[in-house]
Amino acid sequence: MTFMEVCGTHTVAIAKNGLRDVLPDSIRLLSGPGCPVCVTSNADIDTAIEFARQPGVIVTTFGDMMKVPGSRSSLSAEKADGRDVRIVYSPLDALALAGREPGKQVVFIGVGFETTAPLIAAGIKRAAESGLDNFSVYSAHKTVPAALGALVNDPEVAVEGLILPGHVSSIIGLEPYRFLAEEYSVPSVITGFEPVDVLQGVWMLAKQLTEGRAEIEIAYTRGVPAEGNPTARALIDEVFEPTDAEWRGIGVIPGTGLAIRDEFAAFDALKRVPVSPEPPKEIPGCQCGEVLRGVILPYECRLFARACTPEHPVGPCMVSSEGSCAAYYRYTDHGKS
Amino acid sequence: MCLAIPAQVTTVGANNMAEVDIMGVTRHVSLDLCPEAQAGDHVLVHAGFAIQVVDEEFAKETLDLLLQLDMFRPDGA
Numbered sequence: 105m106t107f108m109e110v111c112g113t114h115t116v117a118i119a120k121n122g123l124r125d126v127l128p129d130s131i132r133l134l135s136g137p138g139c140p141v142c143v144t145s146n147a148d149i150d151t152a153i154e155f156a157r158q159p160g161v162i163v164t165t166f167g168d169m170m171k172v173p174g175s176r177s178s179l180s181a182e183k184a185d186g187r188d189v190r191i192v193y194s195p196l197d198a199l200a201l202a203g204r205e206p207g208k209q210v211v212f213i214g215v216g217f218e219t220t221a222p223l224i225a226a227g228i229k230r231a232a233e234s235g236l237d238n239f240s241v242y243s244a245h246k247t248v249p250a251a252l253g254a255l256v257n258d259p260e261v262a263v264e265g266l267i268l269p270g271h272v273s274s275i276i277g278l279e280p281y282r283f284l285a286e287e288y289s290v291p292s293v294i295t296g297f298e299p300v301d302v303l304q305g306v307w308m309l310a311k312q313l314t315e316g317r318a319e320i321e322i323a324y325t326r327g328v329p330a331e332g333n334p335t336a337r338a339l340i341d342e343v344f345e346p347t348d349a350e351w352r353g354i355g356v357i358p359g360t361g362l363a364i365r366d367e368f369a370a371f372d373a374l375k376r377v378p379v380s381p382e383p384p385k386e387i388p389g390c391q392c393g394e395v396l397r398g399v400i401l402p403y404e405c406r407l408f409a410r411a412c413t414p415e416h417p418v419g420p421c422m423v424s425s426e427g428s429c430a431a432y433y434r435y436t437d438h439g440k441s
Numbered sequence: 442m443c444l445a446i447p448a449q450v451t452t453v454g455a456n457n458m459a460e461v462d463i464m465g466v467t468r469h470v471s472l473d474l475c476p477e478a479q480a481g482d483h484v485l486v487h488a489g490f491a492i493q494v495v496d497e498e499f500a501k502e503t504l505d506l507l508l509q510l511d512m513f514r515p516d517g518a
Contacts, residue, residue: 113444140442166488168442194489196471219443223490226473271443274485274493297444326499327445327485333493336474426442 112426149174277332353393
């Protein structure tokens with residue numbers, strides 16, 4: 105049985121706790137495109153960097169994005185070159201910074217799935233209500249369900265069950281995944297993050313498969329009500345509209361991006377601080393794309409633990425602490441056994 | 442990145458902000474996504490926002506699991 109998780113926190117939980125070793129050989133766990141930083145395209149990272157290069161702009165970002173290489177640089181390298189790039193814990197911190205720095209434009213790099221998108225939407229609404237005119241967001245958010253559809257449709261990807269992300273599901277609930285069971289007959293279980301949670305999710309998937317069922321079930325009932333969080337979803341819908349998004353390694357998936365609606369155009373960084381980055385280019389030799397689709401395991405990449413290590417990462421899957429390559433590097437024997 | 446940690450709301454203040462207790466640490470979070478949360482409720486906190494109100498028993502279950510991990514021990518041991 106081959107199951108795939110699509111959440112960076114699951115990637116780390118499985119690797120760190122050695123869960124692959126305690127499962128029977130007949131159960132194989134793959135890591136999919138569950139790390140928002142890892143699936144962010146070079147074009148998006150290049151755009152974030154261009155914002156940092158504009159005079160009078162402060163770029164704010166979650167820490168995970170800093171070291172991720174774009175086509176030619178990273179936010180961290182730009183900061184070392186003297187650009188004003190600051191790590192924030194919450195979009196509220198970026199709003200507060202904008203309040204303290206009225207002479208600067210504060211651009212927040214919005215990266216993340218449905219867990220994060222509603223609170224960026226809330227940040228934009230707060231900026232609108234308080235009349236802030238120097239805060240804007242570059243929205244590189246992505247939504248999960250349609251990407252899972254693209255994955256299970258990919259003939260190169262052989263997945264018999266999906267370990268669904270817990271906190272994305274806290275927001276979207278059970279319904280958006282229904283098509284995976286009904287159209288593609290892929291058993292799927294919304295799973296929590298502790299070792300016992302993951303094992304429970306795997307057990308429920310194995311049970312569905314052996315009983316010939318394909319359903320969407322919730323193992324992580326303590327964090328996910330079936331209806332998700334309707335207030336948060338309403339905020340996403342109010343501020344953003346679906347657009348096409350480019351996923352690293354997968355390509356453009358229609359409707360999986362979130363663009364800022366015209367009503368909130370004043371807070372759209374692309375309109376507030378227009379930039380035109382050079383055309384993106386791929387990182388030579390990096391196989392993050394194949395790793396993200398579960399087509400190869402991290403240690404099967406030519407660069408893994410040779411040219412590409414956490415100290416000198418080449419691709420985003422080694423940079424982000426939640427990336428599959430970083431997790432395999434830190435917590436496994438690199439495929440030796 | 443989508444990590445969310447259980448916290449207990451201690452007081453609800455102005456502007457939809459609340460003071461919460463996360464294993465002994467006090468933080469200020471927004472209730473924009475959980476306007477129904479009240480003092481005493483347990484919530485999941487992600488990037489400065491409560492994203493879901495959770496059952497007390499279930500929150501304690503997660504906290505107990507977290508406390509088994511060294512990095513979350515309040516005494517830092």
